[in-house]
Amino acid sequence: MGESVFTEMTELARRTGAVNLGQGVPELDGPRPLLEEVAAAVLAGANQYPPAYGFPALREAVAAHQRRRYGLEYAPQGEVLVTTGATEAIAAALMALCDPGDEVLAFDPCYDAYPAVARFAGARLVPVPLAEENAGENAGDTPGFALDLDALRAAVTGRTRVLILNSPHNPTGKVFTAAELAAIAKLCRERDLTVVTDEVYEHLVYDDATHRTIAALPGMRERTLTISSAGKTFNVTGWKVGWVCGPARLVAAVAAAKQFLTYASGTPYQEALARALGGVEEWAGELRRTLRRNRDLLSEGLTRAGLRPYRAEAGYFLQADIRAWGHADGVRFCRELPLRAGVVAIPTSAFLLAPDAPSHLVRFSFCRREKSVVEAVEKLIAAA
Ligand SMILES: *Cc1c(COP(=O)(O)O)cnc(C)c1O
Numbered sequence: 001m002g003e004s005v006f007t008e009m010t011e012l013a014r015r016t017g018a019v020n021l022g023q024g025v026p027e028l029d030g031p032r033p034l035l036e037e038v039a040a041a042v043l044a045g046a047n048q049y050p051p052a053y054g055f056p057a058l059r060e061a062v063a064a065h066q067r068r069r070y071g072l073e074y075a076p077q078g079e080v081l082v083t084t085g086a087t088e089a090i091a092a093a094l095m096a097l098c099d100p101g102d103e104v105l106a107f108d109p110c111y112d113a114y115p116a117v118a119r120f121a122g123a124r125l126v127p128v129p130l131a132e133e134n135a136g137e138n139a140g141d142t143p144g145f146a147l148d149l150d151a152l153r154a155a156v157t158g159r160t161r162v163l164i165l166n167s168p169h170n171p172t173g174k175v176f177t178a179a180e181l182a183a184i185a186k187l188c189r190e191r192d193l194t195v196v197t198d199e200v201y202e203h204l205v206y207d208d209a210t211h212r213t214i215a216a217l218p219g220m221r222e223r224t225l226t227i228s229s230a231g232k233t234f235n236v237t238g239w240k241v242g243w244v245c246g247p248a249r250l251v252a253a254v255a256a257a258k259q260f261l262t263y264a265s266g267t268p269y270q271e272a273l274a275r276a277l278g279g280v281e282e283w284a285g286e287l288r289r290t291l292r293r294n295r296d297l298l299s300e301g302l303t304r305a306g307l308r309p310y311r312a313e314a315g316y317f318l319q320a321d322i323r324a325w326g327h328a329d330g331v332r333f334c335r336e337l338p339l340r341a342g343v344v345a346i347p348t349s350a351f352l353l354a355p356d357a358p359s360h361l362v363r364f365s366f367c368r369r370e371k372s373v374v375e376a377v378e379k380l381i382a383a384a
Contacts, residue, residue: 018338030236037272054082057274085240086229091117096253098123109351127353144311147180168201173312201315203284209313294366301377316367341383
């Protein structure tokens with residue numbers, strides 16, 4: 001595992017002074033009362049190891065959140081585990097569930113940690129390409145991504161142990177539909193697969209899209225580990241507080257792996273988040289409005305610049321097609337873009353695993369200040 005393209009592009013942004021729409025680091029801060037609670041908790045002495053499963057009040061708040069939003073019951077004692085971000089939850093889940101030689105399915109493109117942690121677990125990540133819709137250069141409708149059920153079926157073998165689902169999805173901004181989730185769930189029941197579902201963007205869904213959790217479908221709660229985190233929801237990506245919910249037998253296995261990864265972390269953050277999670281809807285509504293406006297500005301600007309944007313219903317990111325600028329290779333395009341336009345993006349190929357995957361897409365992030373998005377868009381239009 002070499003230096004990632006993320007490091008390269010961040011360095012390029014620093015060196016050239018380009019507007020960085022590469023990495024998904026929010027430029028905006030978290031809610032002020034939450035920040036003040038953490039400061040108070042630190043000064044009040046919440047500075048030693050929390051319990052291995054996490055601060056009890058946070059586990060209760062997570063269970064209440066799952067009940068309120070999805071109608072799912074989890075026992076705060078035994079069915080909820082607090083982790084060092086969603087990343088540790090995913091890593092510990094794969095270590096807990098996989099034996100060497102097992103196969104893990106993930107939709108391609110996918111979050112770059114998945115193949116890496118599958119390897120740590122001795123397993124192999126098998127990419128299942130998402131189908132592109134309306135992607136022809138002259139197609140009139142907005143392009144997007146869809147489940148390719150035949151490709152998913154064909155990818156399941158006798159060694160397949162886990163399916164990683166990420167909805168809302170990074171890097172595409174896709175929200176899996178009710179019909180897609182039902183089809184995935186049916187296959188997982190038929191082939192006895194465990195689902196690890198990464199829902200860190202569960203609150204950042206725009207327009208008419210609805211986030212649904214696969215754990216709520218018939219027969220799925222018992223075979224699903226649901227993972228989320230405070231980072232994206234509260235604009236506090238540096239805190240690294242995540243959680244996993246599932247049946248006690250699966251959560252216990254994740255906890256067994258987690259105890260030797262970090263044991264436990266983030267005591268003052270956990271204390272403050274335990275109180276904040278109850279009022280998350282109000283804060284998330286505000287954050288959604290900000291992000292949706294940024295997405296619209298970016299999408300309209302990319303259209304004007306001739307970089308055809310894909311549909312992004314959720315999250316921080318938007319895909320754009322670079323072919324109208326005479327480019328076919330996203331990596332070369334992203335290396336040139338800071339010099340040509342003063343903007344940094346990330347080639348979508350950094351998230352693609354299939355050897356024959358398309359390379360004409362790049363990812364722009366809109367979790368930045370409106371000012372940065374507007375500046376980037378003006379530069380892209382000027383350079384078009
Ligand atoms: C940002 C992100 C994560 C990481 O979450 P942390 O809580 O910071 O570990 C996991 N999955 C996806 C899809 C992400 O975009």
